[in-house]
Amino acid sequence: MWGANYHAHSAGVIFTTEDRDLFLPADADNELRAWNACRREGFELWSGQEPLREPLDAFLAEKVVSNRALVRAQGHDLLIDLTLVMSGFEFEEVWAKRRVFTVQGVDVPVASLSDIVASKAAAGRPKDQLFLATHEDALRQLLGGRFGRKT
Amino acid sequence: MRRGASARPSDPGVERALRALDEIHRTVPLETRPVVLSAEYLRAVAQVEALAENQTGADKTWVERVVRQSREHFASARRIR
Numbered sequence: 482m483w484g485a486n487y488h489a490h491s492a493g494v495i496f497t498t499e500d501r502d503l504f505l506p507a508d509a510d511n512e513l514r515a516w517n518a519c520r521r522e523g524f525e526l527w528s529g530q531e532p533l534r535e536p537l538d539a540f541l542a543e544k545v546v547s548n549r550a551l552v553r554a555q556g557h558d559l560l561i562d563l564t565l566v567m568s569g570f571e572f573e574e575v576w577a578k579r580r581v582f583t584v585q586g587v588d589v590p591v592a593s594l595s596d597i598v599a600s601k602a603a604a605g606r607p608k609d610q611l612f613l614a615t616h617e618d619a620l621r622q623l624l625g626g627r628f629g630r631k632t
Numbered sequence: 633m634r635r636g637a638s639a640r641p642s643d644p645g646v647e648r649a650l651r652a653l654d655e656i657h658r659t660v661p662l663e664t665r666p667v668v669l670s671a672e673y674l675r676a677v678a679q680v681e682a683l684a685e686n687q688t689g690a691d692k693t694w695v696e697r698v699v700r701q702s703r704e705h706f707a708s709a710r711r712i713r
Binding site: 486487488489490492495558580581582583584585589593594595598599601602603604605606609610613617620621624627628629630631 | 664665666667668669670671672673674675676677678679680681683685686687688689690691692693695696698699702703
């Protein structure tokens, strides 16, 4: 499940980022399928500063899922974080409120913008604080007098 | 990080971003603390979610195009001083 940029209604609310977060359920079989799909498409898999060690099997997937560890897929000028954590939320509650957008004919499930914003507020890392300040300002400029108006 | 009055940008968006960066600088080593969102901002987020172009089935191919163009633009940036 992907994130904030797909909720942009104008280029003015698109953020240039080095990586993309793909939020996965805490399911070892699914994690392993995601790794294999990445490998088939020519991505290298990394955990921390090291390549994800072989063999990529159910045992390793179980360990990664139980530790909620981050695996990064790298290739084609893309960095994709296969994340099992979204601050303040379990996968199922985010999945239930997803939107499904289309990108080049492919269905892409995307977390709701309100969940994304709430998660960044809960995480509260400096980069989240920067995102929230910048996003609020972008919406204020783009919505003008309609910004935050009560209905 | 200290900015002189003469360097202060007049754009409120730039001001807010710089204030956030100042905050990041002040909190080194990086601190994590939950952010309280204003009711006004949360209503704006709901407004954006309610837009027709943000409903399930919307074609967001243009977002990928903009992201790619933006990355290419910044990748070609060169320091001039």
